[in-house]
Amino acid sequence: xxxxxxxxxxxxxxxxxxxxxGEVKAVGGISYTLDEDEVMGIVxxxxxxxxxxxYAIMGLLQSPGKxxxxxxxxxxxxxxxxxxxxxxxxRGGRAAMIFQNPMTSLNPVYTIGNQLVEALRAHDKAIxxxxxxQRAMEMLTMVGINNVEQRMKQYPHELSxxxxxxxxxxxxxxxxxxxxxxxxxxxxxxVTIQAQILELMKDLQKKTHMGIIFITxxxxxxxEICDKVCVxxxxxxxxxxxxxxxxxxxxxxxxxxxxxxxxxxDADSHERLIPIEGTPVDMLNPPEGCPFAPRCPHAMKVCLQxxxxxxxxxxxxxxxxxxxxxxxxxxxxxxxDG
Amino acid sequence: MNLGSDKMAKYIVKRVLMALVTILAIASLTFxxxxxxxxxxxLSEKNPPQSVIxxxxxxxxxxxxxxxxxxxxxxxxxxxxxGESIKTQKNYPVAxxxxxxxxxxxxxxxxxxxxxxxxxVLLGCISAYYRGRAADSALRVVCTLGxxxxxxxxxxxxxxxxxxxxxxxxxxxxxxxxxxxxxxxMALGFYPMCYIARQTRTSMxxxxxxxxxxxxxxxxxxxxxxxxxxxxxxxxxxxxxxxGPQIAFVLCGGFVVEKVFTIPGLGKYFVQCITNRxxxxxxxxxxxxxxxxxxxxxxxxxxxxxxxxxxxxxKED
Numbered sequence: 075x076x077x078x079x080x081x082x083x084x085x086x087x088x089x090x091x092x093x094x095x096g097e098v099k100a101v102g103g104i105s106y107t108l109d110e111d112e113v114m115g116i117v118x119x120x121x122x123x124x125x126x127x128x129y130a131i132m133g134l135l136q137s138p139g140k141x142x143x144x145x146x147x148x149x150x151x152x153x154x155x156x157x158x159x160x161x162x163x164x165r166g167g168r169a170a171m172i173f174q175n176p177m178t179s180l181n182p183v184y185t186i187g188n189q190l191v192e193a194l195r196a197h198d199k200a201i202x203x204x205x206x207x208q209r210a211m212e213m214l215t216m217v218g219i220n221n222v223e224q225r226m227k228q229y230p231h232e233l234s235x236x237x238x239x240x241x242x243x244x245x246x247x248x249x250x251x252x253x254x255x256x257x258x259x260x261x262x263x264x265v266t267i268q269a270q271i272l273e274l275m276k277d278l279q280k281k282t283h284m285g286i287i288f289i290t291x292x293x294x295x296x297x298e299i300c301d302k303v304c305v306x307x308x309x310x311x312x313x314x315x316x317x318x319x320x321x322x323x324x325x326x327x328x329x330x331x332x333x334x335x336x337x338x339x340d341a342d343s344h345e346r347l348i349p350i351e352g353t354p355v356d357m358l359n360p361p362e363g364c365p366f367a368p369r370c371p372h373a374m375k376v377c378l379q380x381x382x383x384x385x386x387x388x389x390x391x392x393x394x395x396x397x398x399x400x401x402x403x404x405x406x407x408x409x410x411d412g
Numbered sequence: 413m414n415l416g417s418d419k420m421a422k423y424i425v426k427r428v429l430m431a432l433v434t435i436l437a438i439a440s441l442t443f444x445x446x447x448x449x450x451x452x453x454x455l456s457e458k459n460p461p462q463s464v465i466x467x468x469x470x471x472x473x474x475x476x477x478x479x480x481x482x483x484x485x486x487x488x489x490x491x492x493x494x495g496e497s498i499k500t501q502k503n504y505p506v507a508x509x510x511x512x513x514x515x516x517x518x519x520x521x522x523x524x525x526x527x528x529x530x531x532x533v534l535l536g537c538i539s540a541y542y543r544g545r546a547a548d549s550a551l552r553v554v555c556t557l558g559x560x561x562x563x564x565x566x567x568x569x570x571x572x573x574x575x576x577x578x579x580x581x582x583x584x585x586x587x588x589x590x591x592x593x594x595x596x597x598m599a600l601g602f603y604p605m606c607y608i609a610r611q612t613r614t615s616m617x618x619x620x621x622x623x624x625x626x627x628x629x630x631x632x633x634x635x636x637x638x639x640x641x642x643x644x645x646x647x648x649x650x651x652x653x654x655x656g657p658q659i660a661f662v663l664c665g666g667f668v669v670e671k672v673f674t675i676p677g678l679g680k681y682f683v684q685c686i687t688n689r690x691x692x693x694x695x696x697x698x699x700x701x702x703x704x705x706x707x708x709x710x711x712x713x714x715x716x717x718x719x720x721x722x723x724x725x726x727k728e729d
Contacts, residue, residue: 132630134626134629134630162632162633162634163632164632165629165630165631165632166630166631166632166633167632170630171630172630173623173626173627173630175623178622178623178624179623179624179626179627180624180627181624181627181628181642181646182624182646182720182721182722183645183646183719183720183721183722184641184642184645192631192633193631193632196631196632196633196634196637197632229721229722231721231722242627245627245631246630
């Protein structure tokens with residue numbers, strides 16, 4: 075165990091939703107660390123728990139969702155032990171979050187300026203309105219918006235989607251957070267704008283050295299911006315590792331499936347994408363054992379019975395798959411024999 | 413209002429012209445409906461001789477045919493003359509009656525609608541915020557009761573419980589005593605309050621589930637600010653829609669409430685003049701109320717733009 079030198083440390087996090095139909099284990103034991111100046115991608119399909127996991131860090135889980143186990147340590151502080159008031163101070167202050175849909179994430183009835191200034195003044199009570207507006211305009215300039223003085227007076231509906239996401243980013247960064255959680259910030263934008271926003275985020279990250287958690291289902295985005303990746307499936311972390319390892323030597327059939335189903339520029343034009351067969355897990359009745367087993371082309375008997383343990387495959391690269399367990403055992407035996 | 417002011421002016425002029433047409437239509441419709449009711453102003457228990465009735469009919473022009481009477485009335489109306497009362501307050505100009513009766517009604521109405529809005533919106537917010545908890549359930553029961561109970565029941569119950577000897581409020585209305593205002597205002601505002609609370613709750617729940625609320629929370633705003641600044645302004649639009657005509661109705665006098673508390677207001681008078689077939693007064697008060705409703709609707713439409721900048725009034729052209 076490191077002595078809390080990480081910016082963020084998530085340890086065996088469990089999040090459940092207590093719905094009338096039963097408990098939904100949205101996040102079932104996730105662990106990772108994030109350092110300053112590091113970008114981590116969390117990849118998974120819809121309903122894999124990747125957003126809920128992030129909401130838990132920010133204290134934004136909505137009832138009936140609840141953290142039921144594990145720990146979250148941010149800058150050495152136990153986030154789950156914080157009071158509501160302390161969480162309000164944390165949110166938007168040292169830890170910021172931006173969301174998927176810039177079209178609906180800004181309040182339509184207040185000006186951009188109002189919403190930016192408000193974000194700053196929520197954490198810096200001493201700052202004057204004029205200074206806050208000045209800072210807001212600096213932030214807008216930093217995220218590549220021009221005519222800032224005029225923009226400050228505009229309403230969200232007068233701005234394009236890409237522009238609004240820039241405003242959201244400016245709003246997230248206005249208090250100089252150490253951690254930024256970006257929940258699919260490019261999903262709702264069209265491709266050229268996506269590239270611009272990614273470029274902007276990379277650029278800002280270099281300038282501010284903040285840690286970023288980038289939640290996405292787009293592996294292309296991950297390759298573009300992330301240092302390391304955490305692949306989630308049905309609330310479980312199935313593979314985790316540096317971005318190169320994940321792309322060049324994936325160690326979980328789900329990761330392999332994701333990579334095969336991703337369009338590539340270097341592919342032949344007649345080459346078809348290979349989808350992952352089957353349907354996502356019913357989270358109310360998750361299967362025993364590995365949640366991916368019912369869709370896995372390599373599934374064995376044991377996969378349906380027990381969740382595999384994590385196997386360390388290299389520096390910071392680990393995977394939860396019985397195939398890897400088997401390989402590890404064989405390797406060990408081979409060593410013993412030799 | 414950053415809409416081009418000439419566009420705005422054009423919009424308002426258009427709305428005013430439309431309002432005039434509407435008022436003329438309402439006046440015409442009311443006139444013929446009123447004439448369709450059997451009876452006349454001069455019937456009473458003591459049957460006056462036919463010759464007297466004939467003389468009276470002639471005096472007030474009631475011996476002419478209905479279309480003829482209509483043309484005369486509309487002609488006078490266009491010149492701004494609302495005529496004189498035939499019966500209730502004989503030979504008193506209708507305009508003056510409205511001028512004298514309206515302030516009492518308006519005063520009670522204004523107090524009633526004010527507390528209805530303030531309390532209704534507040535309860536609606538509380539109800540939405542504590543959705544599904546005890547406070548919400550209790551408020552919903554009260555509000556459902558409130559909108560399903562006719563105002564005469566509310567007024568009578570208040571009268572029964574809180575008026576009379578040894579009780580805090582007087583039975584007979586006396587404009588100079590503030591205690592006289594309490595119960596009528598309560599009775600008159602109760603229904604709008606419940607309605608506003610329900611409407612606020614619904615639209616508040618919708619607003620609270622929007623993405624921008626998540627953004628506001630992620631910014632680290634206090635709950636109070638999230639609800640009262642970010643959600644409420646968005647949730648207020650449906651309430652505003654309801655408020656326009658409702659303010660007009662309440663200010664012109666709760667017909668029933670004024671009757672129960674014997675308040676000398678426009679509402680009570682309005683009902684009285686219908687039973688008396690006091691034709692000019694019926695016409696005058698109806699036109700007054702209709703104009704008021706139309707003006708309030710126009711104000712509400714202009715206020716939409718203030719509450720929600722996305723609304724573009726001039727676009728309809």
